[in-house]
Amino acid sequence: MSGQATEPIPTTEQLPTEITRRKRSRAGLYTAVAVIVIAAVALGAAWGAGWLKPASTAASNCAGPGAGPSVVATPAVTATANRLSPSTTTPTILGAGSSLVYPLMYQWESVYSAATVNYLSVGSSAGITDITQKSVDFGASDAPLNGAQRGAAPGVLTIPESAGAVVPIYNLPGVGVLKFNGTVLAEIYLGKLTNWNNTPLQTLNPAASLPNACIQVVHRSDGSGTTFIWTSYLSLENKTWSTQVGKGTTVNWPVGTGQAKNAGVAGYVGKTPDSIGYVDLNYALNTGGVTMGAVKNPAGNYISATVANSASALTDANPTLPSGGGDWYNVSLLNAPGANDYPITSLTYMFVYQNLSKAYPSYTLTNAEALVAFLNWTVTTGQSYSALLYYVPLPAYIVTADQTTIASMTFNGSPVP
Amino acid sequence: MTDRRAPSRWGDWVFAGLVAAGGAVLLVLVIAILIVLARQSVQSFNTFGVGFLWGTQWDATRNIYGVAPFVAGTVVTSGIALCLGVPLALGAAIFLTTQAPLWLRGPIGTIIELLAAIPSVVYGFWGLYVLGPYMRTTIEPGLQQYLGWTGAFSGAPTGSDLLTSGVILAVMVIPTICAISRETLAAVPSSQREAALSLGATNWETTRLALVPYARSGILAGVVLGLGRALGETMAVTMTIGNSDRLPTSVLSQGQSIASLIANELLNSNGPLQYSAIFEAGLILLLISLLVNVAARLTLWKLLGPGGRAAP
Numbered sequence: 001m002s003g004q005a006t007e008p009i010p011t012t013e014q015l016p017t018e019i020t021r022r023k024r025s026r027a028g029l030y031t032a033v034a035v036i037v038i039a040a041v042a043l044g045a046a047w048g049a050g051w052l053k054p055a056s057t058a059a060s061n062c063a064g065p066g067a068g069p070s071v072v073a074t075p076a077v078t079a080t081a082n083r084l085s086p087s088t089t090t091p092t093i094l095g096a097g098s099s100l101v102y103p104l105m106y107q108w109e110s111v112y113s114a115a116t117v118n119y120l121s122v123g124s125s126a127g128i129t130d131i132t133q134k135s136v137d138f139g140a141s142d143a144p145l146n147g148a149q150r151g152a153a154p155g156v157l158t159i160p161e162s163a164g165a166v167v168p169i170y171n172l173p174g175v176g177v178l179k180f181n182g183t184v185l186a187e188i189y190l191g192k193l194t195n196w197n198n199t200p201l202q203t204l205n206p207a208a209s210l211p212n213a214c215i216q217v218v219h220r221s222d223g224s225g226t227t228f229i230w231t232s233y234l235s236l237e238n239k240t241w242s243t244q245v246g247k248g249t250t251v252n253w254p255v256g257t258g259q260a261k262n263a264g265v266a267g268y269v270g271k272t273p274d275s276i277g278y279v280d281l282n283y284a285l286n287t288g289g290v291t292m293g294a295v296k297n298p299a300g301n302y303i304s305a306t307v308a309n310s311a312s313a314l315t316d317a318n319p320t321l322p323s324g325g326g327d328w329y330n331v332s333l334l335n336a337p338g339a340n341d342y343p344i345t346s347l348t349y350m351f352v353y354q355n356l357s358k359a360y361p362s363y364t365l366t367n368a369e370a371l372v373a374f375l376n377w378t379v380t381t382g383q384s385y386s387a388l389l390y391y392v393p394l395p396a397y398i399v400t401a402d403q404t405t406i407a408s409m410t411f412n413g414s415p416v417p
Numbered sequence: 418m419t420d421r422r423a424p425s426r427w428g429d430w431v432f433a434g435l436v437a438a439g440g441a442v443l444l445v446l447v448i449a450i451l452i453v454l455a456r457q458s459v460q461s462f463n464t465f466g467v468g469f470l471w472g473t474q475w476d477a478t479r480n481i482y483g484v485a486p487f488v489a490g491t492v493v494t495s496g497i498a499l500c501l502g503v504p505l506a507l508g509a510a511i512f513l514t515t516q517a518p519l520w521l522r523g524p525i526g527t528i529i530e531l532l533a534a535i536p537s538v539v540y541g542f543w544g545l546y547v548l549g550p551y552m553r554t555t556i557e558p559g560l561q562q563y564l565g566w567t568g569a570f571s572g573a574p575t576g577s578d579l580l581t582s583g584v585i586l587a588v589m590v591i592p593t594i595c596a597i598s599r600e601t602l603a604a605v606p607s608s609q610r611e612a613a614l615s616l617g618a619t620n621w622e623t624t625r626l627a628l629v630p631y632a633r634s635g636i637l638a639g640v641v642l643g644l645g646r647a648l649g650e651t652m653a654v655t656m657t658i659g660n661s662d663r664l665p666t667s668v669l670s671q672g673q674s675i676a677s678l679i680a681n682e683l684l685n686s687n688g689p690l691q692y693s694a695i696f697e698a699g700l701i702l703l704l705i706s707l708l709v710n711v712a713a714r715l716t717l718w719k720l721l722g723p724g725g726r727a728a729p
Contacts, residue, residue, distance in 0.1 A: 030433070034433070034434065034437040034441075035437045035440045035441050035444065036441075038437060038438060038441035039441040039444040039445050039448070043445055043448060043449065122684070123684050123685050124685065125684065125685040125686055125687065126684055126685070148688055149688070194573070214573040216573075216575055221655070221660035221681045222681050222682070222684075222685050223477075223682065223684075223685025223686070223687065224685070245478070246478040246479070247478065248477055248478040248687065249477070249685065249687060250477040250478075250682065250685065250687065251476070251477065251478050252474065252475060252476040252477070252478070252479075252662050252663070253661060253662070253663075254663075255661075256659075256661065256671065257575060257577040257659040257660065257661070257671050258659060258660025258661060258671070258673075258681070259660070260655070260660075260681065268545075268577075271546060271550070272550070272553075272576075
């Protein structure tokens with residue numbers, strides 16, 4: 001019977017080779033040579049045109065799916081085009097970066113009338129790449145520039161333009177608002193506390209009936225300013241966290257499930273019983289199925305975040321601010337001392353060049369004035385739009401610092417009026 | 418009828434030129450992609466060397482990158498997909514070609530092929546919100562209870578893990594494998610079946626001895642295509658695998674495939690070294706796919722003999 005199967009049978013696989021072998025002629029050879037020659041010529045042309053050079057700009061060319069309707073595909077091209085057309089009555093300002101701040105930027109775009117503002121929500125890291133390569137007028141990121149990033153973009157200024165609060169959320173049906181402190185949160189995220197009815201958490205919440213269930217830890221899968229704020233707080237509160245994991249926009253999480261974006265984490269926690277995650281305040285308030293935890297502040301009180309107690313935290317934190325051109329990486333607004341201050345708050349940042357005529361050779365004075373006017377507007381009038389969207393308005397001392405920084409911007413050697 | 422001149426051949430030359438251009442474009446694309454991946458990987462390769470392959474740490478805060486957790490995630494999820502998907506797909510194909518009544522073959526075949534038309538993000542969505550919770554509450558505790566002794570199912574059931582991703586991938590590779598197997602099985606000459614049946618073989622024996630050996634190269638091609646889809650699938654995997662950069666310790670661990678790593682981290686890389694490491698991971702994914710194809714080709718040769726003839 002098996003002899004049947006081992007007969008030499010022409011399968012479909014073999015047929016082409018059979019035909020080729022029978023009909024092989026010079027034409028076939030010529031065709032083969034032609035293919036190789038054309039391939040070689042095309043490759044050479046591509047090489048010559050620079051297509052095959054390593055493109056560190058790749059990220060900046062991707063206007064992500066989150067980009068708004070007024071957005072054009074290639075930021076670099078648009079920015080140049082805009083700068084080369086100073087004759088139009090309303091100049092165009094192009095920005096790119098953080099998706100956290102996009103709803104606020106979108107609001108600013110639509111109400112600001114002195115110039116046309118286009119903001120591309122491409123992600124914080126892409127925003128930093130864009131401003132480093134001067135393909136945008138301003139970049140935006142939720143994390144300040146680190147040493148290497150500052151080195152790559154000499155002459156760049158840091159301008160905090162808004163602030164936010166990051167809150168723990170969880171899904172425990174039938175359990176009310178739980179009290180957390182930094183140590184408990186760090187140990188949950190380190191994988192040391194694995195059960196909801198563990199002793200430290202029960203001690204903080206003697207009245208709560210915590211289930212005997214595994215804690216499903218949720219974190220961000222993409223690089224994120226929210227993660228930067230959260231891991232900065234855990235590093236501050238817990239020695240083990242700061243030595244083993246550290247702070248950053250992406251870290252090597254000891255445990256947990258990664259989900260994309262704030263909405264992904266909030267949605268996953270909302271759908272998954274026994275899970276815990278961290279998101280920006282507005283996602284905690286606007287997602288069904290999640291409860292926001294209260295966090296212990298240095299004054300010893302357990303605080304559920306609101307825009308108001310986050311704003312007072314920013315005012316009370318009052319850290320020593322570096323100059324606009326200085327190193328902002330270690331500026332911390334965490335653990336403000338006030339009795340009602342929410343402890344996990346942080347700034348988000350815009351980056352611009354101090355010497356505009358040097359950074360953008362095609363800039364005219366009109367372009368420079370439009371950018372400076374927009375920056376001044378965002379840190380003053382623009383702040384009134386924050387609270388509606390659950391962003392935290394900047395405290396007065398940061399606005400003052402921002403105005404000093406903006407006043408230091410120059411065009412052709414003189415300050416921009 | 419008296420004109421005996423050879424017909425003009427310029428049409429042939431134009432045709433040859435056109436198809437040659439088509440071939441050349443594809444060749445250029447493949448080579449260009451390889452060059453770009455290789456050039457972007459240079460920085461990472463210079464920093465980590467060959468150790469990148471078995472480095473188990475992927476830590477953006479310390480700038481240490483190793484690709485082993487993602488190779489493991491890719492191989493394990495694709496392996497689960499094939500283990501679950503191949504028997505189902507092959508069974509369906511055999512059923513459709515030999516057992517099913519004629520009026521049923523068309524509709525069922527079409528429905529299975531419809532599975533291939535569902536966008537992967539829809540599979541991901543289904544995996545995240547329907548399959549994931551079911552795995553967490555029912556399947557995974559059951560596996561731990563009955564198969565926990567194997568050690569492959571340790572850890573807390575979460576529903577976002579390698580196993581869930583593997584199951585989703587199995588569903589996704591079934592239509593590919595089934596469609597190709599069905600075509601090849603249907604192409605087996607009826608003389609083969611009739612010969613087997615006339616020798617008194619049962620249906621099962623006919624399938625095992627006449628049909629499947631005759632169609633094995635086509636079935637293998639289908640499996641390789643399915644594996645290709647599983648290795649490169651991004652969206653559905655990202656949504657169900659748990660996205661952890663740690664080396665998985667069991668199939669219930671959270672993990673990350675190379676494709677999901679690229680999707681998650683490329684746009685938000687922290688610096689040039691991470692960017693380069695992600696490109697090197699992409700290059701490795703390409704090499705894994707290439708390896709799979711070469712292995713399949715070698716197996717075919719072994720099965721059929723180098724000249725394309727069946728081995729004795």
